[in-house]
Amino acid sequence: MGVERERLRCPWCGELPLYVRYHDEEWGAPLHDDRTLFELLILEGAQAGLSWLTVLKRREGYRQAYEGFDPVRVAGYDEAQMAALVADARIIRNRAKVAASVKNARAFLAVKDAFGSFDAYLWRFVDGTPVVGGWEDIGQVPAVTPLAETVSRDLKARGFGFVGPTIVYAFLQAAGLVNDHLRGCFRFRELAGEV
Numbered sequence: 001m002g003v004e005r006e007r008l009r010c011p012w013c014g015e016l017p018l019y020v021r022y023h024d025e026e027w028g029a030p031l032h033d034d035r036t037l038f039e040l041l042i043l044e045g046a047q048a049g050l051s052w053l054t055v056l057k058r059r060e061g062y063r064q065a066y067e068g069f070d071p072v073r074v075a076g077y078d079e080a081q082m083a084a085l086v087a088d089a090r091i092i093r094n095r096a097k098v099a100a101s102v103k104n105a106r107a108f109l110a111v112k113d114a115f116g117s118f119d120a121y122l123w124r125f126v127d128g129t130p131v132v133g134g135w136e137d138i139g140q141v142p143a144v145t146p147l148a149e150t151v152s153r154d155l156k157a158r159g160f161g162f163v164g165p166t167i168v169y170a171f172l173q174a175a176g177l178v179n180d181h182l183r184g185c186f187r188f189r190e191l192a193g194e195v
Contacts, residue, residue, distance in 0.1 A: 030176035045162030061090025
């Protein structure tokens with residue numbers, strides 16, 4: 001029975017291996033690597049209006065199309081490179097999302113210059129410690145919080161696009177600034193240090 005309890009997961013990941021692996025290995029784990037944070041920010045923006053699974057299935061294509069999510073390279077993309085991205089079947093071909101990704105790369109670099117790293121900028125919103133949801137049921141998990149609204153406002157003021165509060169909250173959850181694994185999920189206990 002103890003072994004079974006350890007493998008209980010948040011119900012949103014279902015049984016699809018790609019989704020289960022993402023849940024078990026990535027979602028909610030505190031991220032501090034700037035390039036990975038940049039990748040996640042771009043992918044969360046790409047998700048707007050779509051399912052995360054749709055984006056997750058294209059992640060490798062995004063990594064190739066966006067040259068490993070190097071923010072310096074992406075910030076330098078010109079109109080021809082953006083047009084090539086819009087035509088690239090490996091990614092979600094939405095002109096506004098592609099334009100926002102280049103805009104976000106430029107804003108990302110400005111934040112790095114101002115704070116030393118995007119990581120330092122972002123984690124100051126939670127004083128360096130993940131917020132723990134501690135939810136019992138998936139229906140309790142919010143889509144937006146005051147934290148997400150604050151971060152969203154700040155990102156927008158710094159020139160970022162596709163960073164509304166709902167997108168930002170999903171980003172904060174995925175990047176581990178918020179631990180919204182359900183209390184019965186084995187990852188909740190691992191990430192909260194209860195194992």
